[in-house]
Amino acid sequence: MKMKKILxxxxxxxxxxxxxxxxxxNGLDPGPVPIPTAVQASFVYTIxxxxxxxxxxxxxxxxxxxxxxxDYGLGGGNVNDGPGIEEVRYDTPGxxxxxxxxxxxxxxxxxxxxxxxxxxxxxxxxxCGGGSSDSLKSAATTFSVxxxxxxxxxxxxxxxxxxxxxxxxxxxxxxEIKMNVMHPSQGNFDFSAGDVIVDFAQAxxxxxxxxxxxxxxxxxSWVENFAGTDAEFEAMVENYITTTINHFKGKVRSWDVVNExxxxxxxxxxxxxxxxxxxxxxxxxxxxQFARNADPNALLFYNDYNVASSPxxxxxxxxxxxNLGSLIDGVGAQMHISYNGPSAxxxxxxxDGTVSRGKKLHFSELDIRANPNNDLTxxxxxxxxxxxxxxKEVVKIYNSIPLENKFALTTWGLRDNESWLLDFxxxxxxxxxxxxxxxxxxxxxxxxxxxx
Ligand code: G3I
Numbered sequence: 445m446k447m448k449k450i451l452x453x454x455x456x457x458x459x460x461x462x463x464x465x466x467x468x469x470n471g472l473d474p475g476p477v478p479i480p481t482a483v484q485a486s487f488v489y490t491i492x493x494x495x496x497x498x499x500x501x502x503x504x505x506x507x508x509x510x511x512x513x514x515d516y517g518l519g520g521g522n523v524n525d526g527p528g529i530e531e532v533r534y535d536t537p538g539x540x541x542x543x544x545x546x547x548x549x550x551x552x553x554x555x556x557x558x559x560x561x562x563x564x565x566x567x568x569x570x571x572c573g574g575g576s577s578d579s580l581k582s583a584a585t586t587f588s589v590x591x592x593x594x595x596x597x598x599x600x601x602x603x604x605x606x607x608x609x610x611x612x613x614x615x616x617x618x619x620e621i622k623m624n625v626m627h628p629s630q631g632n633f634d635f636s637a638g639d640v641i642v643d644f645a646q647a648x649x650x651x652x653x654x655x656x657x658x659x660x661x662x663x664x665s666w667v668e669n670f671a672g673t674d675a676e677f678e679a680m681v682e683n684y685i686t687t688t689i690n691h692f693k694g695k696v697r698s699w700d701v702v703n704e705x706x707x708x709x710x711x712x713x714x715x716x717x718x719x720x721x722x723x724x725x726x727x728x729x730x731x732x733q734f735a736r737n738a739d740p741n742a743l744l745f746y747n748d749y750n751v752a753s754s755p756x757x758x759x760x761x762x763x764x765x766x767n768l769g770s771l772i773d774g775v776g777a778q779m780h781i782s783y784n785g786p787s788a789x790x791x792x793x794x795x796d797g798t799v800s801r802g803k804k805l806h807f808s809e810l811d812i813r814a815n816p817n818n819d820l821t822x823x824x825x826x827x828x829x830x831x832x833x834x835x836k837e838v839v840k841i842y843n844s845i846p847l848e849n850k851f852a853l854t855t856w857g858l859r860d861n862e863s864w865l866l867d868f869x870x871x872x873x874x875x876x877x878x879x880x881x882x883x884x885x886x887x888x889x890x891x892x893x894x895x896x
Contacts (some may be wrong), residue, residue: 447593483507485546486557496565515543534561568847583895588852590614595640603877603882606697614651614852617641621654622662627684630666635691642695656700657685658731660717668718677722682734689738698743700776702728703736712760734770747776747808752794753786762797774804774851782816782833791841798851807842811858811875823874832890841893
């Protein structure tokens with residue numbers, strides 16, 4: 445049996461070399477091996493619930509008649525991929541790159557994922573931390589704790605960046621990775637502000653969530669008034685998505701491909717955005733396909749608000765998720781909520797609907813209004829505690845979803861005085877975890893309590 449395995453491995457290795465080399469022996473590089481559309485390598489993993497040093501791997505490649513083998517990142521070469529799952533032990537702390545190599549009709553497709561191992565075992569979602577509560581990110585060991593930022597705040601440094609680095613491990617650009625900023629005129633791209641954020645994240649071992657490729661509220665006027673044909677419009681959108689994702693590839697692990705596509709009114713029809721007008725009702729699927737083609741390894745999300753507070757909008761969103769199928773990896777529920785609603789049951793329904801579809805969940809823009817009825821002129825300790833209780837409730841619901849559905853919980857602002865809500869509603873409010881002097885509020889401790 446052993447000899448047979450080695451023989452299989454030799455043939456596989458030779459086959460891979462043959463198709464990835466020039467093939468014709470002319471020394472010219474034919475370029476990357478095209479991934480066969482019928483078969484793309486993919487796999488999922490989970491950490492053993494009985495031994496945190498054991499990883500359970502499952503090859504989820506779809507397609508007929510292919511051969512496949514693993515590289516567990518432990519050295520010693522590739523091993524055959526047998527039927528069913530594989531269990532692999534990682535005892536030494538470090539970073540490991542796991543590869544699944546799939547060969548069909550002489551063409552090779554490879555899926556790659558990395559894991560981190562510390563003394564306590566494999567770190568969930570590559571987030572290591574002993575569960576200590578000296579920071580939000582070290583307490584939240586099974587998902588990323590996100591925060592928004594701006595290039596000007598990164599460049600300003602000080603307590604903003606110090607707090608980002610201490611407390612968070614996932615960043616979202618509040619407004620500078622949006623079409624109106626990145627694609628200001630036809631044929632021109634400006635990623636400079638996004639690069640400031642992404643470079644800072646890279647330097648501080650933080651992930652970046654790309655928010656957002658397509659949003660009716662961040663569409664440049666030249667796009668709104670596009671002068672070409674519908675076909676030219678669609679080609680422009682594909683080029684924009686492809687160019688943007690390629691620019692940030694390897695640094696931005698996930699994208700909100702489309703944001704807020706549904707109206708809030710009866711039946712939640714699709715907004716009649718310029719994208720829908722010029723690309724058709726299936727513009728969302730087209731944009732997800734463009735994004736998938738640009739970076740097959742990026743996680744692709746649909747993002748929207750009132751997902752918890754509106755069961756009918758939630759249903760419309762989940763129908764979209766079902767229609768997108770394998771093109772979508774996750775749901776972004778913005779979670780712009782209040783201390784007194786929506787209910788825990790409605791928030792739980794967002795988690796349940798996402799988990800039941802096998803998708804990742806991103807609570808993507810959490811802020812919790814303390815003054816939704818404008819009955820306060822300053823934050824009372826009573827209201828601050830009620831707000832803290834709501835933070836705890838939201839975090840507890842998020843932290844209770846299965847590991848494979850976890851992604852990140854992002855708060856939409858660091859200090860109360862920086863919140864978009866102040867201008868939006870025009871009344872005093874204190875919706876975040878830090879006050880204007882970067883002091884932790886009860887809301888911060890509510891977040892931590894939600895992790896207990
Ligand atoms: O910082 C510049 C300033 O230098 C300049 O003088 C000024 C006038 O041009 O603009 C300032 O930038 C503004 C930025 O907010 C910071 O205040 C942008 O113009 C403005 O468009 C931007 O608004 C953002 C908005 O999305 C539109 O992109 C808000 O910050 C941001 O909180 C908001 O976030 C959205 C999410 O993306 C989607 N969900 C809803 C959420 C709230 O609307």
